[in-house]
Amino acid sequence: MKHGFLDRYSDLDSFIHKLDPRTKVITTFAFILVVVLTPPTRWQAFALYFALLASLILLSKLPPLYVLKRSLVIVPFVLMIAIFIPFFRPGEVVGSYNIWLWEVTVTYSGLLILWNVIVKAWLSILSLIVLSSTTKFSELLKGLEQLRMPKVMVMILSFMYRYIFVLVAEVIRMKQARDSRNFGGKRMWQLKTIGNMVGTLFLRSYERGERVYGAMVARGFDGETRTLSNLRFERADLYFGIGFLVCLAMIGLSTLLYL
Amino acid sequence: MHIPDGILNITTIATTYAVSAGGVGYGLREARKKLAERHVPLMGIMAAFIFAAQMLNFPIIGGTSGHLIGAALAAILLGPWAAVLIMACVLIAQSLIFQDGGLLALGANVFNMGIIASFAGYYLYRFTTRLMGMSRRGKLFGAFIAAWGSVFLAAIACAIELWVSGVLPIQVALPAMAGWHALIGIGEGLITVAVLSLVIATRKDLLELQKI
Secondary structure: OOOOOOOOOOOOOOHHHHOOHHHHHHHHHHHHHHHHHOOOOOHHHHHHHHHHHHHHHHHOOOOHHHHHHHHHHHHHHHHHHHHOHHHOOOOOEEEEEEEOOEEEEEEHHHHHHHHHHHHHHHHHHHHHHHHHHHOOHHHHHHHHHHOOOOHHHHHHHHHHHHHHHHHHHHHHHHHHHHHHOOOOOOHHHHHHHHHHHHHHHHHHHHHHHHHHHHHHHHOOOOOOOOOOOOOOOOHHHHHHHHHHHHHHHHHHHHHHHOO | OOOOOOOOOHHHHHHHHHHHHHHHHHHHHHHHHHHHHHHHHHHHHHHHHHHHHOOOEEEOOOOOEEEOOOHHHHHHHHOHHHHHHHHHHHHHHHHHHHOOOOOOOHHHHHHHHHHHHHHHHHHHHHHHHHHHOOOHHHHHHHHHHHHHHHHHHHHHHHHHHHHHOOOOOHHHHHHHHHHHHHHHHHHHHHHHHHHHHHHHHHOHHHHHOOOO
16 A cells, blocks of 8 residues: 555665665664754854765655755744744844834844754754655664564554554545535534544544454464564665764764864 | 754753653553553554544644644543553654654653653543542543643643753743643643543443553
8 A cells, every 4th residue: 555645755766775774773863863962063064964964865866855845844843942032041142123012132142052953953854854765664663673672562563554544544534524514613613523533533443453453363363473574784784884874973073173 | 742853952862762761661561461462453553543633633723723642532541551652653653754753852752742641641530530520521521631731741841851952941931832732732622522522422331441
């Protein structure tokens, strides 16, 4: 089954797509960690991180515009922080403006924090997009299991993933039914309708869960799932992993050297 | 309330990861003990349910909308540890598939919307139903308080994390987050009440499931 909104582009064929999911999880984690630890004043380092990521995006054949669009999910959160910048503790004043009745002063330290948040959040989200758009979720789960995530958790997650498609399709059908009956009215009425939809969804999901469990037991389920592990840590993974981490470490360390 | 990466500092990331991993680990043990091999399909499908339910947006004020978190609902129906597990799965999938919430911020998100919201929801419900009795009215009122409180307390935890990370001063972060989510919480509360009243009307027995 293929749904456009999940796993898009994860079945392209590129060097990055072919890497072992473990390599990608570790390098993504390391990348975000190093980015978070970099002091906000080292803008050269951030430029280099971006160059590193951009080359990965090109290698992975993902449409850059798609990646850019996806990265906008962080906007609401960053915007929320940006709103409060003027309220920041006093520091060196950059400028003060009159907006309506408020006298707003923007301080240097406030701007630095905003820059810090924007650049780090954006670089992190880009790397996360590369990870999830080049790896199938089922592969990712296998990789996480090998990286010592508890097996039960992996089993629950793969179950969830299997049934997300079914239940999301159910929600879409319910929404369609609702909208075609001219969904409107007062806010209370809308909330009540949504509540009833969620309730119906719960009943259907729970009953489906019981049926699925019954079907599994009938087929000899004993609490273990056995899957083929086709993960292979190849030479390409080794070279890529080491190369990436060395680049990352060099950029990261350079920020410490030129203080 | 999904915190992206790059906002929290390293101490907050490490602390919340440790607490959340411990909580999820304990939850897994409890679920296995009480449900035996049944817990895998049940938890999986309930996680998919919360995930799907979060797709339904409700209006708040002036054109803005919010969506259900669902931790209180899960905690009332299945118990607090089950809710922690379910929310952790939902948040992991949201982070890894939709980049909704960061990878390093996952610990903090599971802590806020999983651990805090589930336990707040569960105990507020228990407390209210004990006070008002297990009548239909008591249950529905309890559900409202539980759902509202879970959103409110999760938002406060989120504000504290932002403050500790040096992103926002506490005198700004706390009222802003708490105030906004006090409003969203009303929506969460009313929807949870509607869900519960539907369950009471159609399958009352599902309210008496064993709590984990």
